[in-house]
Amino acid sequence: DIQMTQSPSSLSASVGGRVTITCRTSQSIGKYLNWYQQKVGKAPKLLIYEVSILQSGVPSRFSGSGSGTDFTLTISGLQPEDSATYYCQQSFSTPHLIFGGGTKVEI
Amino acid sequence: EVQLLESGGGLVQPGGSLRLSCAASGFTFSNYAMNWVRQAPGKGLEWVSGISGSGGGTYYADSVKGRLTISRDNSNNMLYLQINNLRAEDTALFYCAKKPGDYDSSGYYFGTDAFDLWGQGTMVTVSS
Numbered sequence: 001d002i003q004m005t006q007s008p009s010s011l012s013a014s015v016g017g018r019v020t021i022t023c024r025t026s027q028s029i030g031k032y033l034n035w036y037q038q039k040v041g042k043a044p045k046l047l048i049y050e051v052s053i054l055q056s057g058v059p060s061r062f063s064g065s066g067s068g069t070d071f072t073l074t075i076s077g078l079q080p081e082d083s084a085t086y087y088c089q090q091s092f093s094t095p096h097l098i099f100g101g102g103t104k105v106e107i
Numbered sequence: 108e109v110q111l112l113e114s115g116g117g118l119v120q121p122g123g124s125l126r127l128s129c130a131a132s133g134f135t136f137s138n139y140a141m142n143w144v145r146q147a148p149g150k151g152l153e154w155v156s157g158i159s160g161s162g163g164g165t166y167y168a169d170s171v172k173g174r175l176t177i178s179r180d181n182s183n184n185m186l187y188l189q190i191n192n193l194r195a196e197d198t199a200l201f202y203c204a205k206k207p208g209d210y211d212s213s214g215y216y217f218g219t220d221a222f223d224l225w226g227q228g229t230m231v232t233v234s235s
Binding site for chain 1: 222
């Protein structure tokens with residue numbers, strides 16, 4: 001099974017700042033990496049799919065990069081509404097889509 | 108409006124059974140693969156089951172295989188999850204989630220492999 005390691009588990013940042021969240025997989029997954037945002041009490045929301053493609057309606061301050069086993073989600077120009085938990089997810093082992101452990105971001 | 112609405116959760120004793128439902132609206136339900144994802148209180152997300160648009164292909168996480176049965180009724184735009192022999196560790200918020208593509212008859216998935224639409228979840232609590 002592919003293991004996923006997401007880091008850090010939590011972070012705090014300021015409005016207007018920039019954060020980077022890392023997701024590492026135990027084997028190469030090519031481009032099959034997605035990112036989700038989950039606000040408290042809400043369902044997850046797809047932000048980015050296939051490493052770097054923004055889902056429709058997602059602000060351009062969100063960006064994704066990486067390949068193989070190392071991937072990052074970057075949020076630039078942080079806004080208060082970006083406070084949430086962020087999850088990476090690999091779809092290489094579809095239909096078994098595995099999530100990372102999550103990163104809680106406090107603004 | 109495009110939406111998913113889960114129901115059927117509740118408090119169940121260990122060893123009991125439950126059937127969760129998810130009503131879809133606003134899109135051609137039979138064209139898309141559907142899934143169930145659960146989240147234990149204060150924990151992360153765990154995919155548990157998926158089904159092709161036709162219902163001919165079903166998939167389960169190893170952690171739940173044998174106790175869960177996923178099904179769908181395309182004539183009524185409904186997705187179901189039957190959970191048997193419930194355990195305390197099944198206590199979670201269960202979400203239904205749609206994929207923007209589907210599986211062909213050989214199980215090959217066509218489309219972006221992610222969950223692009225989620226319901227609000229239904230809570231399952233297993234306790235005596």
